Amino acid sequence: MDYFKTRITRMEIPARDHAILRFSGDRPVDGEPGQFVMVRGNWGAHPILPRAFSLVEVGKEGAILVRNVGEGTNLLASMEQGDELLVLGPLGRGFSLPSETGGGVALVAGGVGVAPLVFLAQRLADKGIKPVFLYGARTGDDLPLRDQIGGICDLTITTEDGSVGEKGLVTAPLERFLQTNPTASVFSCGPEAMLEAVARVSVEAGARCQVALESPMACGMGTCKGCAILDAAGEYRYVCTDGPAFESVEIFGREP
Amino acid sequence: MSDILAVQLGSLRLANPIITASGTFGYGVEYADFMDVSRLGGISVKGISLEPRVGNPPPRVCETPGGMLNSIGLANIGYDAFVDRTMPVLRQMGATVIVNIYGTSHDEFAQLARRFDTVEGVAALEVNISCPNVKEGGIHFGVSGKSASGVTRAVREVTSLPVIVKLSPEALDLPDIGKAVQDAGADAISMINTFRGMSIDVETRKPRLGAVMGGLSGPAIRPLAVRMVYQVYQAVNIPIIGMGGIACLRDVLEFFLAGASAVQVGTANFTDPTIAVKIVDELEEYCVARGIRPADLVGKVEVGEAK
Numbered sequence: 001m002d003y004f005k006t007r008i009t010r011m012e013i014p015a016r017d018h019a020i021l022r023f024s025g026d027r028p029v030d031g032e033p034g035q036f037v038m039v040r041g042n043w044g045a046h047p048i049l050p051r052a053f054s055l056v057e058v059g060k061e062g063a064i065l066v067r068n069v070g071e072g073t074n075l076l077a078s079m080e081q082g083d084e085l086l087v088l089g090p091l092g093r094g095f096s097l098p099s100e101t102g103g104g105v106a107l108v109a110g111g112v113g114v115a116p117l118v119f120l121a122q123r124l125a126d127k128g129i130k131p132v133f134l135y136g137a138r139t140g141d142d143l144p145l146r147d148q149i150g151g152i153c154d155l156t157i158t159t160e161d162g163s164v165g166e167k168g169l170v171t172a173p174l175e176r177f178l179q180t181n182p183t184a185s186v187f188s189c190g191p192e193a194m195l196e197a198v199a200r201v202s203v204e205a206g207a208r209c210q211v212a213l214e215s216p217m218a219c220g221m222g223t224c225k226g227c228a229i230l231d232a233a234g235e236y237r238y239v240c241t242d243g244p245a246f247e248s249v250e251i252f253g254r255e256p
Numbered sequence: 257m258s259d260i261l262a263v264q265l266g267s268l269r270l271a272n273p274i275i276t277a278s279g280t281f282g283y284g285v286e287y288a289d290f291m292d293v294s295r296l297g298g299i300s301v302k303g304i305s306l307e308p309r310v311g312n313p314p315p316r317v318c319e320t321p322g323g324m325l326n327s328i329g330l331a332n333i334g335y336d337a338f339v340d341r342t343m344p345v346l347r348q349m350g351a352t353v354i355v356n357i358y359g360t361s362h363d364e365f366a367q368l369a370r371r372f373d374t375v376e377g378v379a380a381l382e383v384n385i386s387c388p389n390v391k392e393g394g395i396h397f398g399v400s401g402k403s404a405s406g407v408t409r410a411v412r413e414v415t416s417l418p419v420i421v422k423l424s425p426e427a428l429d430l431p432d433i434g435k436a437v438q439d440a441g442a443d444a445i446s447m448i449n450t451f452r453g454m455s456i457d458v459e460t461r462k463p464r465l466g467a468v469m470g471g472l473s474g475p476a477i478r479p480l481a482v483r484m485v486y487q488v489y490q491a492v493n494i495p496i497i498g499m500g501g502i503a504c505l506r507d508v509l510e511f512f513l514a515g516a517s518a519v520q521v522g523t524a525n526f527t528d529p530t531i532a533v534k535i536v537d538e539l540e541e542y543c544v545a546r547g548i549r550p551a552d553l554v555g556k557v558e559v560g561e562a563k
Contacts, residue, residue: 003290003529040527045503048474048527049319072319088529218317218324218526223282223302225331226317236310236331 001091001221002027008083009061014144017068018112019077022061023085029062031055033120034094034212034245037064038220039076042084047072049218054116054189054244055090056145062087065115065144091220095120095187095210095245103183103207105131107153108174108198110190111142116212116244117189118145125152132156132177136170136194139163171197178205186210188248199248209248215239260543261536263297263518263550265495266443268380268418270352270518272297273550274508274536277499277522278356278382278422279303279328280473281532283338285345291530294350300446300520301338301346303358303384306368308334312389313466318455323474323501324523325453327467329389330358335368339375347377354420356382360393362410370414381417383407383442386424386449388471398424398449401436412441420497423447423488425477430484431491438494446497446520447488448481474523475501482514489515489555503527505538512553 006025014020021039023029031037033055040050051072057063068077079085095116098105105124107117114135124131133153137143140163149155156173157165166173171194178184182205188198189212202209217227222241231237232253237246261272275298281287284299293299311331318325333342338355346353355378359365365383372378385407387394397403408421421437423430425448434445450471455464463469481500489496498516502508503524511519521532528534543549 001289045475046322047319048322048503048523049324050527086528216315216317218326218523219280219282219529221282221286221529223286224280224317224326224526225302225311225328226315226326228311228314228316228331230314236314 001089003086003088006062006085006087008079008081008085011079011081016141018144019066019068020056020063020144021066021076021079021085022057022063023087024061025087028060029055029058029087031058031090032094033123034116035090035092036220036244037062037087037089037091039064040086041075041079042086043075050086050088050220051076052214052217052220054119054212056115056119065112067112088220092240092244093242095212097123098185101129101185103185104177104181105129106134106174106177106181106184106186107131108134108170108186108188108190109136110170110194111137112144113190113212114145115189117187118148120187121149121153130154134158134170134173134177136190169197170194171201174198175201178202178207182206188212195248196252199252203249203254210245211248211251212244213239213246213251214244260549261540265497265517266418268443270297272536272539273518274532274539275300275354275497275518275520276525276532277520278384280522280525283342283346284351284353285342285349287529288349291533295533295536296352297518297536298352298354298379300354300356300382302332303330303356303387304332304335304338304368305330305358306335306364308332308337315464315466318464320453320455320472320476322476323472325455325465325470325472326450327389327465327470329467330387335371343375343377352379353377354380354382356384356422358384358387358393362406365407366410366414369411373415373417378417380420381411381415382420382422382446383411384422386422388424388426388450388452388469389467395424395426398433399427401429401432404433405436405440408437408440408442418443420444420446422449424449425451425480425484431488434488434492438492442494444495444497445488445492446499448484448500451477451480473501475503477501478507482510485511485516486514486557503531505535505542508535508539509553512550513555513557515555517551517554
């Protein structure tokens with residue numbers, strides 16, 4: 001973990017209300033798929049808290065995907081090349097990569113939850129593994145990073161309004177995939193209701209499922225105890241240090 | 257570093273007057289990867305209770321204008337784990353450790369104080385009678401002079417460590433509480449803890465915190481805290497450790513002028529985890545350039561005569 005100053009090297013608007021921020025500093029940006037960074041621009045006193053984002057790319061440049069949902073994210077999305085970005089990271093526990101992928105791999109994304117899964121897809125591609133990538137969103141305007149997926153994964157898109165890809169929820173193609181690949185490794189990130197559904201169909205099929213969660217947090221490194229979530233055993237777990245990636249059964253249990 | 261920044265708080269001597277506030281800097285050990293925490297005047301660690309505590313239902317934090325609300329509920333690893341696992345690391349790091357203690361009764365506070373009395377490397381105890389996020393103890397001890405003085409005395413009687421009592425802004429009469437804890441044997445006062453606040457999501461119509469209400473911190477409360485330090489300074493003879501929204505050197509100087517002999521940096525640690533050490537450097541530069549010590553500024557606000 002490190003805390004360091006970077007500058008924005010490139011801004012990109014990949015979809016309505018989204019921005020990809022690329023940044024670099026005097027040292028490489030480190031991290032594994034599912035890990036995150038806390039970032040803040042040099043914008044004075046307000047908003048005071050940094051914001052947490054999954055890493056999309058690491059290396060000389062790091063990249064994050066920002067969805068504009070409020071004051072902090074709007075400030076980040078309106079940054080320009082050369083602007084200062086303070087970075088704390090890499091933080092948290094990322095996905096645990098399977099040592100054996102003979103049963104197949106499915107990456108299941110919902111909206112902006114695509115971010116850590118694009119990073120994971122790249123890591124899998126480096127190992128010669130081509131997973132299926134099931135990407136669900138509300139509409140065809142909510143599919144950032146889709147262009148980075150097609151070349152390295154078998155991509156299926158679902159939208160709730162049917163404007164792009166299959167009409168419906170992302171769990172439909174997942175269920176089809178699991179019928180032929182019941183021992184697959186499933187990795188998912190997206191809204192909580194989607195994660196719960198993905199976990200349910202995966203576990204029912206006999207697949208291992210990991211989910212990456214989000215929570216409001218202040219420190220990102222285990223000190224404020226602000227990002228507690230209740231796990232399947234009724235215990236509090238901290239998204240920033242116990243996660244963000246968890247085995248789905250830890251969070252949602254085994255029962256449907 | 258020279259000793260120009262050294263401060264004496266009763267029997268507690270600190271290399272400089274910049275302390276990280278309890279609850280905003282964990283146990284200090286988490287920061288070792290990217291900063292030297294031994295350069296801080298002190299670390300007031302996350303509140304420790306006899307037994308571990310799991311804390312309140314989520315969500316536990318939300319941002320508000322110029323600040324944040326938290327309803328953590330004193331989630332902590334408990335006395336045994338802290339002493340066995342964390343203290344050895346803090347000693348090795350050379351940190352100046354102020355242990356913030358929390359109990360639900362006089363007896364629990366006394367037990368904690370007695371047990372910490374013999375733990376190597378503890379510089380002082382900070383008695384938390386001001387947490388707004390717990391059902392028992394906490395703020396309830398801090399709102400009247402009688403209860404505040406009872407807890408202070410219970411701790412004072414069983415430890416030779418410097419005792420700092422952390423006050424709540426919700427006390428009916430803060431100067432009165434300050435005098436009460438001074439008379440009960442406190443070496444210093446730290447003030448102030450958070451104000452109870454609430455924020456509602458107008459779309460869902462639900463409170464933004466799982467515990468409904470939480471403690472407000474950050475620059476939003478700074479003028480309130482400065483006013484309270486100013487008032488208590490008039491009433492007591494023991495040193496005050498001021499806090500409430502401190503985010504830069506200017507804010508530290510403001511608290512000194514109001515009457516604080518040292519300060520704690522809290523919410524700003526989330527904005528920039530290295531901010532407290534940066535403020536130490538800035539304060540040293542400020543004092544060296546002017547040939548003064550922090551103590552020269554304490555209580556020196558020039559109010560003037562009423563017209």
